[in-house]
Amino acid sequence: MAAYAGVVAWSRGSSDPLDRLIESFLQESGIPGAVIAFGLPGTEPELRAYGMADPISGVPMRPDDRFKIASLSKPITSEAILELIARRGLSVDTPVADLLPWARQARDSRVAAITLRDLLEHSGGWDPAETFAPFFVPRRDLVARLGVDPDHLSDCAPIAQAMLQLPLQYDPGQRYAYSNLDYCLLGLVVSRLYGGSYEDAVHALLPETAGMSLDPSTLTVRHTVRPEEEGFLAERPEIVAAAAGWISGARDYFRFASRAVAPLSYERPPYASGPEFYGLGWMVWELGDETVLTHFGAMPGVFSVVVKRPGGPIFVALFNGRPPNAEGAYRTLVEGVLTLGPG
Numbered sequence: 001m002a003a004y005a006g007v008v009a010w011s012r013g014s015s016d017p018l019d020r021l022i023e024s025f026l027q028e029s030g031i032p033g034a035v036i037a038f039g040l041p042g043t044e045p046e047l048r049a050y051g052m053a054d055p056i057s058g059v060p061m062r063p064d065d066r067f068k069i070a071s072l073s074k075p076i077t078s079e080a081i082l083e084l085i086a087r088r089g090l091s092v093d094t095p096v097a098d099l100l101p102w103a104r105q106a107r108d109s110r111v112a113a114i115t116l117r118d119l120l121e122h123s124g125g126w127d128p129a130e131t132f133a134p135f136f137v138p139r140r141d142l143v144a145r146l147g148v149d150p151d152h153l154s155d156c157a158p159i160a161q162a163m164l165q166l167p168l169q170y171d172p173g174q175r176y177a178y179s180n181l182d183y184c185l186l187g188l189v190v191s192r193l194y195g196g197s198y199e200d201a202v203h204a205l206l207p208e209t210a211g212m213s214l215d216p217s218t219l220t221v222r223h224t225v226r227p228e229e230e231g232f233l234a235e236r237p238e239i240v241a242a243a244a245g246w247i248s249g250a251r252d253y254f255r256f257a258s259r260a261v262a263p264l265s266y267e268r269p270p271y272a273s274g275p276e277f278y279g280l281g282w283m284v285w286e287l288g289d290e291t292v293l294t295h296f297g298a299m300p301g302v303f304s305v306v307v308k309r310p311g312g313p314i315f316v317a318l319f320n321g322r323p324p325n326a327e328g329a330y331r332t333l334v335e336g337v338l339t340l341g342p343g
Helices: 017-029 070-088 101-105 109-113 116-120 139-146 157-163 180-194 198-205 241-245 250-257 326-339
Strands: 002-004 007-009 033-039 046-054 066-068 247-249 276-278 283-287 290-299 302-308 314-319
Touching: 017 033, 017 046, 017 314, 017 326, 033 250, 066 302, 070 116, 070 180, 070 198, 070 241, 070 250, 070 290, 070 302, 101 109, 116 180, 139 157, 157 180, 180 198, 180 241, 198 241, 247 250, 250 302, 250 314, 290 326, 302 326
Parallel strands: none
Antiparallel strands: 002 007, 007 046, 033 046, 033 314, 066 247, 276 283, 283 290, 290 302, 302 314
């Protein structure tokens, strides 16, 4: 065990470049602690723990600690959908309304055109930047905007049904707009096609997720949330399940990330430009002759990153705090990991 300026790490020592990268990231972001897992797919990953699992009580982070992983849940949902598609002989271009009949009652007729592909690529027609994000508003706003009482929710279906009574912001499939609602709907599709709960379906479809849970009692770290961020639906794993609800250790997520990814996940949407785009559940970075799959998650008190180099190593980092600029921090961390080289 080594200590660096208040950061405790189980590692190979302060001269290790990966340790330096994580130590610097924690200090600059003001995050209490992290666990990382890295290695080649299918192998037992190396685990390293840094900082504090609970900064209030002073409990140090352990390699087997379990975190909320926020939007690292989305690749899990995507893989479950693609597995169901393969088993049922469906297509990513199947209209969602064919699988969720109540979606045919949507106020906006364009909802009928939304496909599984659109939801997977965040091009379903909802743009929270132009309206609001239902999982990240205070309780009173949720009641006022949607007429939904959050105290009586067991999943996201009432939120989705209420949102379908509002107009879309753009024609489905025409552009990218990151939306947790898209993945809420995908989770409901998984549950309906499987014939059980979303969590049970994922465990059955993806055996690699056996160590993950939607049960908040399985958390072993303290995610520090500011008072003004408390009370959002995003805090409740059973509600944001498919979009941002999973709880996992770094080793467990590494095991999932070791799965072979369907070639469809790399397909570039027709509206995408530049070397980065959102595929089917993954961010795709085309870097010269290498294509990297990555994703990050950020919620109050939560930050998480995965980097998957096809044919090469996988890197998973779970944190019990959120940096001030989550997207910038994500890029800094991914670029730092890629700079370390393929080994």
